[in-house]
Amino acid sequence: MTSVQLAGASDQDLAEVALTRAEYVHLVESLGREPNRLELGIVGALWSEHCSYKTSKPLLGTLPTKGPRVLQGPGENAGAVDIGDGLACVFKIESHNHPSAIEPYQGAATGVGGILRDIFTMGARPLALLDSLRFGPLDELHQRHLFDGVVAGIGGYGNCIGVPTVGGELYFDESYRTNCLVNAMCVGIVEQGRLTRATASGPGNLVLLVGADTGRDGIHGASFASVVLDAGSAARRPAVQVGNPFLEKCLMEACLELAGDPRVIAMQDLGAAGLCGSTAELAHRGGCGIEVDVSRASRRETGMTPYEVMLSESQERMLIVAKPSDVPSLQEVFERWDLHSDVVAVILAEERFVVRDGADHVCDLPLDVLVDGAPLRGAPGSRPHRAAPLDATNRRRRSWTSEEALLRLLGSPNLGSRAPVYRRYDQQVGDATVILPGGDAALVRVEGTSRGLGLATDGNSRYAALDARQGAMIAVCEAARNVVATGAKPAAVTNCLNFANPEHAVVWWDLHDAIEGVGDACRALDIPVVSGNVSLYNDTGGTGIDPTVVIGMVGVIDDVKGRCTAGFRDVGDSVALIGPVDSELGGSEYQRIADGVNAGPPPHLDIDLERRVHGFILEAIAAGLLHSAHDCAEGGIAIAIAESCLLGDIGARVTIDELEQGEGLINGEAGILFGESQSRFVISFAREALVRLHELAARHSVPFRGLGSVGGERFSVTGCIDVSLADVRRVHEGALIERE
């Protein structure tokens, strides 16, 4: 070994690679020697939270990951489910929070690039993208800068590569002021026989590094994503990578040409921890070893050290494992797309991770220590006592009339029209988008079949801040409801768990409870979790984000022509509410804007009722009984009905009997109109369907409440609201527009 040997690492050495002293001692014991500087850097990257999941791994094991449709659960680049016709749907959600907080355009762009690679690495052609975004209050200049940059970055990458962005969600909340969240989800399709794995095999087989040249960008990205942000974070801008969507487009087409090709033994993209992370994972999955020669990697700049080559997070790179005899013919495919390909590694029989720089051996580590050796972290303390959420029932509120509250809510950044965002994204390329953004879930058809996929992301962090477990359960239900509203049956989930610093007991226990909540809801609704991502340390200067569980949901509808949309359709149709009428306001958007607090308890959830409601809606849509179905979410019944009016460009007149109780109402009119009780849909249908729907509701034991009818150019609720649709539209459409 010719590299610098460390005679005990200094505190500064360890801080640079984000390892604790205890972890270092554990490493030295595992190796039986001191690591050299390169080895320390490599271990630091792979033992980072981002790569090792050392905090979350013990908790994630409780999630349900099996089901009849599951072809690939967690552990590969993405999950895959059987959607019929011999096809697999491959999907995953991933965070790019830390880079986006520093450099919003490139942070978001490379987040999209990274999740796309996860999908086409499995041989699947990306069909759709979705994004979950969280920022601080929009009226602050810096938040507007982050928001604009992130939206531009998502569009810049997705539009150029030609994959439509069909959905997602967007929230603004104090809790994200110093840590914005950017979670990107990608969904792809592949014939099951062409599903490609990232599992190396066959000692002596060669590893091709394809795509971009390796530069100094993004070094320490994985470690960077695993520490809290501080005043010096802006100086880490070099740790943010720069995206080249054109190069990725070429790489994608070349890789898709090779999907299912017997010459390709394995395919693995380069993400966190660059060449180091990808080669180690590739070999470890296959129970073999790997020897990388950094001198063979094409460089973007001169003078790069082996350390820099191994840890560079230059984007748009891919590894291909192949027999030596197949390498030249594979290289021809890449040359056709004007892509570099270098043989950079060879597969070893023994489970070692060896790095050479030409003739110099610079690293030799046991693979199990590198990939699986990070000491797992348990609870940093016992469950802290948390005060019961403040009960805000009947506390004094603004003296807004219900009509005024309606318009303020519709014009607020969290409930306003998302069109100013999604019109900057290509939503249609691929000729597959049947339901465009703006409703509950997107619906994309599957080429060559009658099927469609309902796609949604969801996660309300106000509920989770009040009760992590309940909030996580509601996130699953809400995402499922969005998909169900289109007529698609939920098939599987991917999740992105965004939390603050898990070294704090409160945060760790919230993470623990949230994972339990996701698991419980998924089990109850019979939806497996097939992939996911955990983003911790979303914390700056001691201020952390609220627990944010983002659920990405994929549902399947057998005949896309039988889909349902959220907008009212025909004059004279009846409007009804499925689910309970209640008046709870805990965690609601009304509470946010009217009271300026988040006080609980969060909405009650009856998971069994939730399941029955899904069954009712799916059956009603399949029977062709509904003209619209819209999930009742933030802003409650009143907002849901107003949204159905806006989407259908037609008014509605409704009556809610409970409102007539007047003074005796819990939380006043607002509770009934804007409370966010769960398991509810607003539906519309032709009058003739009423009898059958009543029967169906009885059979599924779900509350069915006639509300009124569709028609006219006004939205009215007897006794409290009567507004013109034009006024409603004006405030709704203006919510995200920058005011001069």
Next chain:
Amino acid sequence: MRFGIAVFPGTWSDRDCRHAVELAGHETVMLWHKDRDLQDADCVILPGGFAYGDYLRAGAVARFAPLMESVTEFANAGGLVWGICNGFQILCEAHLLPGALTRNGSLQYRCAPTWLRVETVDTAFTSGCAAGDVLEIPVSHGEGRYVADEATLEMLERDQRVAFRYVRRDGSGVVEESPNGSMRDIAGIVNEARNVLGMMPHPERACEPLLGSSDGMRLFDSVAKSISGSGPMPVGAAW
């Protein structure tokens, strides 16, 4: 009937165009940017996308592709060439069409439904429409603002070479609702010989009611009818 569809690195409407053409019942052949053979295509489509990444200026690099030499020859010989979105940008860069496409007035990418008024039916691409028909066809671009000098604009108007103009759903002028701020609301133009069309909107995305509109199919049908009606190509043929 055979449509050739150009594939540059970075092209992404190629598959959608193939889908639309096949839906219309015609044959497709993909034309690789490094090749020169147009493979007996009756009409060449230059589809949307970001050819070569469009990092310099949309279409500025693509015009130098080997395939473009053959496309230019084909166009000059009277062959039908149809540039959609990035294809329109390439045709302007290649000087097969006048003017240029610059950044949208909003300085933002825009993907949205638009309504196009058919301004001339005297082209192979619009012969199946009636003048004044309004077609619903979406746009998706960041650089679609059509600009040209006043003399060129006057010439285009005089010779009825403006093929489509952005309008409201009811056919009236868009005023401030223009998707990109194009001069005179121009969405598409033809060359002097009327065999080369460039348009920013994406007709291949509007060929099925399931996807929101089937108005784009009228253009594909027009091309097919023109070709089958005209027999062998009149210009450049051996006799």
